[in-house]
Amino acid sequence: MAGNSDPLTPRAKLAVTAGKAVAAASRAAGRGSGSVIGGRVALKLDPDLLARLAQNLDCVLVSATNGKTTTTRLIAEALRAAGPVVSNALGANMPAGITSALAGGSEAKFGVIEVDEKYLAGVARDTEPKCIALLNLSRDQLDRAAETRMLAENWREGLAGVKAVIVANADDPLVVWAASSSPNVIWVAAGQMWKDDAWSCPSCGGVMQRPGDDWFCGECGFRRPTPSWALSGDHVLDPHGSAWPIHLQLPGRANKANAASSAAVAAVFGVPPQVALERMYQVQAVAGRYDVVQFEGRDLRLLLAKNPAGWLETFSLIDPPPTPVILSVNARSADGTDTSWLWDVDYTRLTGHPICVIGDRKLDLAVRLEVANQQFQVCENLDQAVQLCPPGRIEVIANYTAFQDLRRRVGN
Helix, strand or coil: CCCCCCCCHHHHHHHHHHHHHHHHHHHHCCCCCCHHHHHHHHHHCCCHHHHHCCCCCEEEECCCCCCCHHHHHHHHHHCCCCCEEEECCCCCCCCCHHHHHHCCCCCCCEEEEEECHHHHHHHHHHCCCCEEECCCCCCCCCCCCHHHHHHHHHHHHCCCCCCCCHHHHHHHHHHHHHHHCCCCEEEEECCHHHHHHCCECCCCCCCCCCCCCCCCCCCCEEECCCCEEEEECCCCECCCEEEECCCCCCCCCHHHHHHHHHEEEECCCCCCHHHHHHHHCCCEEEEEEECCCECEEEEEEEEEECCCCHHHHHCCCCCCCCCCEEEECCCCCCCCCCCCHHHHHHHHHHHCCEEECCCCCHHHHHHHHCCCCCCEEEEECCHHHHHCCCEEEEEEEHHHHHHHHHHHCCCC
């Protein structure tokens, strides 16, 4: 276990020290947490550093298009019942950020690691995890991300020889296909609200049949596996048929689904569902998401929605009309520069809400809202949008870099 023996060579120790120094310098210069640049420097000095840091940890990897940062937080909280945890809780989820996070956890027993979908196979090779959680796959960053089936194929190939227990969402056909190459899979019925990326069979290309909550391919017989864990209303059903209440401070059905997957992961590490779910109540906000902040005399709830699947989930948890909604969309490198995904979002769900539109690509969004027959105003910035809203609650929904801009402006 961690702390008993020192896996780090002198070179690895030098790499860790150098990485921390660079990260500290980056923070001092006001350039963010410094975890990515620190990790890059450390990996340059010792390319095997991630594997060395993970050597004495029981690791769980969490990957998905939506919900991985939140689920990582929930799992980390649950596993603290069994020992100290190190985690990349702020979402730096590529090898450099992961290395940087693990370098700060010398006494940890568990590593709970969020992993970008494209890096999952490589990080799994380096960290030899005990468990991997796969939540969903949907379109994101259209200009550069591989089409979803290709990502599923990468997962399928990359995970084929992995010893880890895979905890996978039985309701997402792409995830099921990706996980099916693994010998040890625990299926969770976590639901799938956004289905537009899974109408054709990932195995043969046939048309997927979707009677009720079930799904199957009428051509090759690929079908939904029988789950052993399930989300049922406000409860998680475990493999023995016991129902455990979910108490979360995080809103919405998507987070209950995240909690169900997290409970299944915690059980792999010996933490019982009741203990795991009780501990998840501690999580109030995740890297600013769901935070309510006071700004210009209003209460702004900050909500992150990066892609059509995320927007659909977010619309389901906002307060009813006439609560004002501010929408902010950028298309910078970290978001993906292609905004055509806006046309896949059903903005008619905002009917009755006064809407203000901000962000680098506010005009793209304005055209989309016009076609969806919504009433809206285009504003120069957050301050102007807030001034147009009455006192009280405002729902603010933003994609990735727009969300970071908002947090900086409101001092969150």
